[in-house]
Amino acid sequence: MERREEIPVTEPQEREAPVEPEAASEEAPPRVIVVDEEGVERVPPEVLLEEEEEEARPRGKGRPLPTRPDTDRAILVGVELRNRPSLLSLQDSLDELERLAETAGLEVVGRVTQKLHHPNPKTYVGQGKLKEIRSLLKETKANVVIFDDELSPRHQRELEKFFGENVKVLDRTVLILDIFAQHAHTREGALQVELAQHEYRLPRLTRAWTHLARQAGGGGGRAGKGVGLRGPGEKQLEMDRRAIKRRIAQLKKELEEVRAHRARYRARRRKHRLPVVSLVGYTNAGKSTLLNRLAQADVYVADQLFATLDPTTRRVELPGGHVALFTDTVGFIQKLPTTLVAAFRATLEEIAESDLLLHVIDISHPNAAEQAVAVLETLKEIHADHIPMVYVFNKIDRLPNPEALLDALKDHDHAVAISALKGIGLERLLEVVSGQLFATYTPVEVLLPYSEGYLLSVFHEAGHIELIEHRRDGVYIKGRLPGRVLARFAPYRLDGQEGTVGAPGTLVA
Numbered sequence: 001m002e003r004r005e006e007i008p009v010t011e012p013q014e015r016e017a018p019v020e021p022e023a024a025s026e027e028a029p030p031r032v033i034v035v036d037e038e039g040v041e042r043v044p045p046e047v048l049l050e051e052e053e054e055e056a057r058p059r060g061k062g063r064p065l066p067t068r069p070d071t072d073r074a075i076l077v078g079v080e081l082r083n084r085p086s087l088l089s090l091q092d093s094l095d096e097l098e099r100l101a102e103t104a105g106l107e108v109v110g111r112v113t114q115k116l117h118h119p120n121p122k123t124y125v126g127q128g129k130l131k132e133i134r135s136l137l138k139e140t141k142a143n144v145v146i147f148d149d150e151l152s153p154r155h156q157r158e159l160e161k162f163f164g165e166n167v168k169v170l171d172r173t174v175l176i177l178d179i180f181a182q183h184a185h186t187r188e189g190a191l192q193v194e195l196a197q198h199e200y201r202l203p204r205l206t207r208a209w210t211h212l213a214r215q216a217g218g219g220g221g222r223a224g225k226g227v228g229l230r231g232p233g234e235k236q237l238e239m240d241r242r243a244i245k246r247r248i249a250q251l252k253k254e255l256e257e258v259r260a261h262r263a264r265y266r267a268r269r270r271k272h273r274l275p276v277v278s279l280v281g282y283t284n285a286g287k288s289t290l291l292n293r294l295a296q297a298d299v300y301v302a303d304q305l306f307a308t309l310d311p312t313t314r315r316v317e318l319p320g321g322h323v324a325l326f327t328d329t330v331g332f333i334q335k336l337p338t339t340l341v342a343a344f345r346a347t348l349e350e351i352a353e354s355d356l357l358l359h360v361i362d363i364s365h366p367n368a369a370e371q372a373v374a375v376l377e378t379l380k381e382i383h384a385d386h387i388p389m390v391y392v393f394n395k396i397d398r399l400p401n402p403e404a405l406l407d408a409l410k411d412h413d414h415a416v417a418i419s420a421l422k423g424i425g426l427e428r429l430l431e432v433v434s435g436q437l438f439a440t441y442t443p444v445e446v447l448l449p450y451s452e453g454y455l456l457s458v459f460h461e462a463g464h465i466e467l468i469e470h471r472r473d474g475v476y477i478k479g480r481l482p483g484r485v486l487a488r489f490a491p492y493r494l495d496g497q498e499g500t501v502g503a504p505g506t507l508v509a
Contacts, residue, residue, distance in 0.1 A: 072168070074106045074144035075136055079125060080115045087334050087370040096334070097148050097172060104178050109140040123162065124155045130162055137167060147171045150337065153204045173200060173337040180340070188258050195251040196339045202244050205237055259349065266353050275324045275437050275484035277316075278351045280379065281360035282371035283331030286394040288312075290360060290420035291328040294430070311350055318434040324484075327354070334374040341381060352384040355484040356436055358429075359391050363405070363417070364398035386490040388483045390432055391415040397422045413440070437484035444486070445494040448475045452492070458485055 076097055080090045088096065090113055098108045114129050123130055124147065133145060143166060151159070151171040159169045177197050184190045266276075279287040295314035313327045329351055330344065341348070351357070357379075361372050372391075379385045393409070396402035397419040405417045406425065416432050418425035441464065448455050459465065459477055462485050467478040474492075481489060 071105065071107045072144045073109045073140060073142040074101050074146050075110045075112060075133060075140070075142050076101070076108060076146050076148065077125065077133065078111065078113045078148040079119065080113070081119070082115065082117050087374055088367055092367055092370075093148055093334070097146065097175075100172070100175050100179065101146060104175055104182070106144060106146075109142050110136050112136065119155075122154070123158050124149075124151060130159075134163065137163070144168045144170060146175060149335070156204050172335055173339070176333070176337060176340065188255075191251055191255055191258065192344050195248065195255065196337070196342075196344070198244050198248050198251070199339045199342070200337070202241065202248070205240055205244075255345075259345070262349065266350075275355040276313075276327060276350075276353065277324050277356045277358060277433060277437075278327045278329055278354040279358045279360055280329055280351060280375060281331060281392075282362065282375055283333050285331065285360045285362040285371070286420045287328050287331065287360045290358075290392070290394065290418070291326055293420050293423060293426060294326060316430075318430050318437070320434055320438065322434055322438055324433065324437060326358075327351075332375045332378045334370070336374075336378055341378070345382075348382045348384075351379070352382055352387075354384070354387055355487055356433065357384070357387050357389040358433070359389050360394050361391060362395050363393040364395040387487040388436060389414070390429075390436060392429060393417045394420055396424065438482055440483050441480040442483065442486055443479075443495075444481050444489060445478045446476070446489050446492045447471070447473065447494055448477065448489075448492050450474060455488060455492070458488065 076094050078090050078094045078097070080086075086093065094111055094113070101108050112129065112133050114125050116125070120126055125133075136142070137145070145159070145163060145167060147170070149171060150173045151169075156169060156171075160167075163169060177193065177200060180189075180193045181197065184193045279291060281287050291312065291314060294316050311327055311329050313325050316324055316326045318324055327350055329348075359372070359375060361368055365371060376385065379387075391414060393405065393415065396405055396417050399405065402417070402419070402424070409415050409417050410428070413432065413435065416425060416429045418429055420426075444463075446459075448459075456475055456477075459479065459481065463479050463481040465477055465479040467476075469476040476494075
């Protein structure tokens, strides 16, 4: 049996924590010591835990000890170029940049704006504005400067030289890349983000290593003899470039394997005649919430930009006993970095191979029309603008009069008003999707190459053929096709139609 007895223990003088003068006279509580059966004195584990917690508490009048590093404080810099039109106003664009910064874990403490005819070729903004930014950095104790546009390698280099090594200079692109890196939870996402980061950084490698001497050109070079061995060697910077290029080549090779894997999945879906519906839209428009509602899924949802990065596909039952696969994809944003679009080709191909697009729009956002245009521009960039589309106006529960929008769109075949969070309008949405995929037939004329025998089979099985001719350059077919397969025939249509639905300006204006 263990017997407990309280033995006052006096700590060594040098280990005592400093105390306030008024507390110096207080006696320390006795420490509990346990003597076990073998006569060894020890402190019980629960007492040790209490002492550790006490040690972690702040002493005196100081603030609590931080458990993580202080948040970086950032200054935002926006430039309005008079000769370059922008979807958003300067302040709206900076508001969006601030949300990006907060998502990345930064605290925004100030803004600086300037209107220019064209960027300064050396420092992007003028010298006077640079001095204003430096003063604001000192005043707010900020250590990060974020520009709302992508900086050229020269801009980056000159700005870092001006602000010094204690200030980080970032642009919109590297901020988005950082957020993507935080939210990439799958191997595919991680590979794509890493590729985009390397392609962005390759031309921006700074001269951090140029203080080192060049490597010797070999033993003969050091000795001053030997043909071809007396060169200055190679800078560390050049070695870094070669290493990054090798890594980029390796990442592209691995991503080609990912693309092939996804292509096999898409072929299997086509074999089983399962139509694919992709949810596209501006970031934070509510796509993941909508998928969770429709498919009782558990996709991660958060009120932040780019909360969902990796595509998620779920099975959804439609009216009439039909079934479709709904895919939640990465959100778009204005000024989307070209490096991201190129790196995320494997993921974005899921959109381009869809049978129907649901363009989810946050109708409560003051810039809903501009955001919709940005999405359509990105779809065009990834060659997905030919796919039939249904406009889904989400978050109507935030409108002062949502019933008016519901009534205005109740008979519209290509637009639906919903609230994914509240579950409003979802039945009507599924009816429209089912009608677009299975009930609506579009007249088409196509000329299919003989190498596309699969599409000929699809036309026979899913469509209605009015006329078919076997010509020298392919098979000519005139008939009608349902919306779920219309996109597959877009490259071969002769009637000048590519399957796009409606004009966005008339719907979101």
